[in-house]
Amino acid sequence: MLCALALLSAIAPLATDMYLPGLPVMAESLGSSTVGVQLTLTTFMAGLGLGQLLVGPLSDGWGRRRLILAGTAVLAVSSAVCALAPTVGVLIAARLVQGFSGGIGIVLARAVIADRAKSTTAAKLFSIMMIIGGVAPVVAPLLGGVLLGPIGWRGIFWVLTGLSVVMAVGTFLFVPETLPPEKRHGGGLKAMSSNFGYVLRQRRFVGYAAAMALGFGAMFSYISASPFVTQNVLGLSPGQFSMVFAVNSVGLVLANTLNTRLVDRFAVRSLLTFGMTTMFVAAALLLLTMLFVGYKTFLILPLLFVTVSMVGLSLGNATALAQEQVPKAAGTGSAVIGALQFGLAAAVSPLVGLGGESTGIPMGLSIAVCTGLALVLLLTLAREPAQRGSELRPAEPEPAD
Structure with a gap:
């Protein structure tokens, strides 16, 4: 379960850094300016924040597992759309959805650990997650640089699609529902605002x-x-x-x-x-x-x-x-x-x-x-x-x- 959650948490650096070496080639391939392809990074980060803010509170009412599975499925589809994007506009939109669905995995991986582990065990598990977070930004650009020549920038997005499928399979096999129904709150806007008020x-x-x-x-x-x-x-x-x-x-x-x-x-x-x-x-x-x-x-x-x-x-x-x-x-x-x-x-x-x-x-x-x-x-x-x-x-x- 921890390996599956760690991979969910690593999607941000992987989806951000792996394609960075290919930005100049992407601009030429799509007939776009440098600013256009840089917007693909901006929209991904915006989606990442929105996904966490919206889905985190929803999971307190709906549970974790179904939302993670849905998020990883959307992540795989949006990554495939990125690989097939005919224009930079389509790529920008797909990156927004990719970031949103990736944010679901990040926020719920933390929530699952908080559900299942307390005391020093939680601190250990969060530290292990940080280990993955420290390795991924180093490996991702190196891996992207190696893959860019043989498979191109579209191939890098196909690799991200494959990783998303692995995340979905790992979640399905190893991540159970960690928030039982008796501990859930209503999933409406009133319940969400109440949860935010309680937390803040x-x-x-x-x-x-x-x-x-x-x-x-x-x-x-x-x-x-x-x-x-x-x-x-x-x-x-x-x-x-x-x-x-x-x-x-x-x-x-x-x-x-x-x-x-x-x-x-x-x-x-x-x-x-x-x-x-x-x-x-x-x-x-x-x-x-x-x-x-x-x-x-x-x-x-x-x-x-x-x-x-x-x-x-x-x-x-x-x-x-x-x-x-x-x-x-x-x-x-x-x-x-x-x-x-x-x-x-x-x-x-x-x-x-x-x-x-x-x-x-x-x-x-x-x-x-x-x-x-x-x-x-x-x-x-x-x-x-x-x-x-x-x-x-x-x-x-x-x-x-």
Whole structure:
């Protein structure tokens, strides 16, 4: 079940990054401008956010399994339409539907884990999901670059169609219904608005969800700006940039793996606070280094590695803590997390490029601000008594028979 859910969560980077190497060829093939083919990325991200916001709350009334199956079926059909698109207009529309249906899988994968797992087990599972999320953005563009020559950009969308079918089969075989009828709420607009009101009234949920989104915003600041900072500012070659990106991604994966072990020994909130504090310190040192020391590669690259790696101790734990606060509406809670996450990512992406391609200051400032705000939120929450649950403390050992 976890493998099926992880694949559902990986659709965003796969469907975003795999076809990026083929954008110039797509523009020529479809007789479109660069702006036209770039809109295929914009509409996908818009659909991704809409799918999470609408379907997450619906699942609290209708259940998870049927909606996931429907979403993966639509994902497969829309991916096939992308592969067959005769014009860029058709491709843009199909990408909107592809993003919407992909958002269904992402939001409900989180909700299924929140239904089935509590306490430190949930933190472990969310960390494993983050491992997949850390690997997919690295593998996807490399895979797309390899496939572009032999099968073309249309072939890449056929590969995404095949992956969507695998998701549907995996869901059908391994993902049961995790929300029993007695725990469901009505599926109408009144029930949806009531669920949103319930979720947004939980201050601790909002705090942890915002901290998670800010941590993701810091990582997306790095993802958006690092190609320009490492190559145009630090003078690395494209091959060296790929190596740096891969090393940082390995650090992220290792930190997530370590987190699955540490949650058995330490409170999840403590691990989250440590991870976010370390991220902020590294980000602040990164910004100060750029401002007062200069662009010294031997200083900047290690600080970037620490910053990215500590995401592994932050995002999964923040997600688990947030979902723990809203057990009565896990789908709606997952939708709010996803909307905050991708909304903030969309906001910081253009901001880190405001200074042009010859400076890394906007990237360093964006990472420092995001991590600083997240840390302030966490320290504020630490002063308040927990409203419910265990705040995901490690489980006590059971007595021997």
